Amino acid sequence: MQKKSKWIVFLLFVLLVIGSLVFKYSPLFYGSDDISVEKGGHVSIKTLDVAPEQLTASQEAEIDKLVAPIPPNWVGDFDGIRKRNYIRILVPYSKTFFSVDRGKQHGIDYDFGKALEKWINKKYPSQVKTRPFAVLFIPVKRDQLLPDLVAGKGDIAAGGLTVTADRQKDVDFVSPFASGVREVLVTVPDYPPVSKIDDLSGKEITIRASSSYFEHLTAINTRLKEMGLQPTTIISADESLESEDLLEMVNAGLIQATVVDRYLAQIWLPLYTEMKINDSLYINDTGELAWAIRKDSPQLSKMLNSFMKEHKVGTTFGNILVKRYVENPERVLNPTSKEEMQKFENLVELFKLHGNTYNFDYLMLMAQGYQESMLDQKARSHRGAVGIMQILPSTAADPVINIKGIEKDPAKNIEAGAKYLRFLTDKYLSDEDITPSNQTLMAFAAYNAGPGNLLKFRRLAEKSGQDPNIWFHNVEYAAARITGQETVKYVANIYKYYLAYKLVTAMQESQKKPLTN
Known part of the structure; x- marks a missing residue:
């Protein structure tokens, strides 16, 4: 029992600290009449069936306005880049290097890329006088930066890459910044x-x-x-x-x-x-x-080397950039509470029960409960959402869910949340091409931003050349463009909590195994 308590204490300490470190955003308006999003990512749902399964013509038109042209795969040198009048920079989606919040881009690579855009327009006047030279940022998974560069999906790979001998077998690097x-x-x-x-x-x-x-x-x-x-x-x-x-x-x-x-x-x-x-x-x-480029690109290498000479760390621009990011990170508080220590032990069996009933990984459900309320059944929002899963009594009482008593009973609250999540999954994410884990992640997004917005996220992802059936590095990019960082952070935080639960429960299980010679 002492070992069990020790693991409970450790797990809850982990989650408390992570919970206190997540970035806090102001309430965002998501352009839907069916939902309202509160600070912290909680959602009050006015009606259960909040969206049709297809976008309307006007909604499709809204999405079309957001779709950026998908640059075709292309390999070549700077002369060809100048003729087409834009350069593509592959970036990892990261709080440090590149992120998007309702159309506004941020990060070290974004600042460097915009400086490059300004520099090129000054040094190499546009061959299309009515349209200046542009830098396009293309987010990709970090482990795809170099393969996608070689394949012609971008002209530069950024992301704070370290020059290594293995990487130099496949790509060239310009002068280091x-x-x-x-x-x-x-x-x-x-x-x-x-x-x-x-x-x-x-x-x-x-x-x-x-x-x-x-x-x-x-x-x-x-x-x-x-x-x-x-x-x-x-x-x-x-x-x-x-x-x-x-x-x-x-x-x-x-x-x-x-x-x-x-x-x-x-x-x-x-x-x-x-x-x-x-x-x-x-x-x-x-x-x-350094930035990576494809091999056999001498003109691009020469141009970027000249740019880096004026912008690397040690230059005025480089020093300002370092100062901006090193000395001014966002700060948050780091509270802890002893009251949390028994929550995991008290609730884990309920999450196992309802996870099994509604076909979800119980640790995923528990991670969502932690994101919503820090597993606090007494939690209340000013819009009336209650309990561990922060759901409205009217939503739980809808005939599709039909669960009453969620205000006081944690078992009913958890079941209502799980059943609603299953409703979202079955109604909006039944495509056989979506893996169970991606179904759950996108159901979380719908739980947070509303299913109508999820449809928009997936449609924009598809029209932008990304996979509408995969959340990370695909649909989440579209979500950031449409509604900002709230839902992106909501799902990302749940996934971190899930990894925390998964690791600690695995360690618990390993402690139970008998020693073998």
């Missing part, structure tokens, strides 16, 4: 001291397999083996997670350690105050950050 970049170990505060290579022996470190950190840790493991020492255990992180997400997870104590560029750790340290940057040993201290 930052040199001498140090890759640091970032850990929980009570992590054992690491001051030399030997100290990494046997440690668990979580990183993306597509990162330069993976290459450098693999090289360190080779050295450790040569020294007769146990190598580090490299845990491959979900590729949908960016470095700032892994830092958040370290800060919450969910993972023990990760590796990032030191400047990234500095950007997020004022926000993630419960993590420790290890400056006693660098995983790599000769890193160069």
Whole structure:
């Protein structure tokens, strides 16, 4: 029982800290008469059947206005780029590098790209006098940056890429905008001291397999083996997670350690105050950050090298950019409450029951409940949404749901939320091409923004050349363009909580297994 309580305490501490670190947004108006979105992402639903299964002609016309032309795949050099009058930059969708909030773009790569656009228009006057040269940003999964570049889906791959020998086999890099970049170990505060290579022996470190950190840790493991020492255990992180997400997870104590560029750790340290940057040993201290281009592009390389000479770190522009992101991150509070310690234990069986009844992963449902109310049945919104799943009594009483007593009974509240989620899934996401996990993620989006908006998100994604059946890196981009970051953050936070639950329950299960020789 003591071990069980220990895991409950740990899990709830993790979720409390993560919950306190999520970004807070002002209420957003989503252009739907059927829903109203409150601060924190809670939704009050006026009617259950809030949207038809198809968009109207006028709604289709609204979507068409948002559709940007899909640049065709193309390979060539700067002379061809000038003739078509635009350059495509592939970027990872990230709070640090590139994000969109109702049409407004942000991030380091966005600022660099707009500076490039201005510079090109000054240095190379447009060959189409009525239309200036433009930079187009194309968000892709981080592990697809270089493959998509080679395939001709973009002309430049950005995203704070480190120049490595393996990457240089496939692409060329232009002059770096930052040199001498140090890759640091970032850990929980009570992590054992690491001051030399030997100290990494046997440690668990979580990183993306597509990162330069993976290459450098693999090289360190080779050295450790040569020294007769146990190598580090490299845990491959979900590729949908960016470095700032892994830092958040370290800060919450969910993972023990990760590796990032030191400047990234500095950007997020004022926000993630419960993590420790290890400056006693660098995983790599000769890193160069640069944009990647296709091989055999000498004209593009020459042009970008000239641009970087005037804009890299150390120049006025570069220093202003670093100052903007390193010294002014968004700050939030970090409250904790002992009252949370019994919630997981008290509710997990209810989530298992209703997850099984309505065919959802119970940990996914529980993660949504945590996002909605921090698993607090007493939670109330000013619009009347109640309980763990923040649902209106009138919605729960609708004949399709037909569950009463959700105000006081957590079991009924959880069931009403799960049943409504199943209704959304079956009515709007029944396509066999959608995987169960993507059905659930998009049902969360509909729960938050309304099914009418989900239809718009998927339609815009499809018309923009993205997959309408996949949430991450596809439909979520369209959601950000239409309604801003609220729903994007809502689903992303649930997924992080899900990963937290999944990891901790797996660790609990491993403790139950008998030892074998």
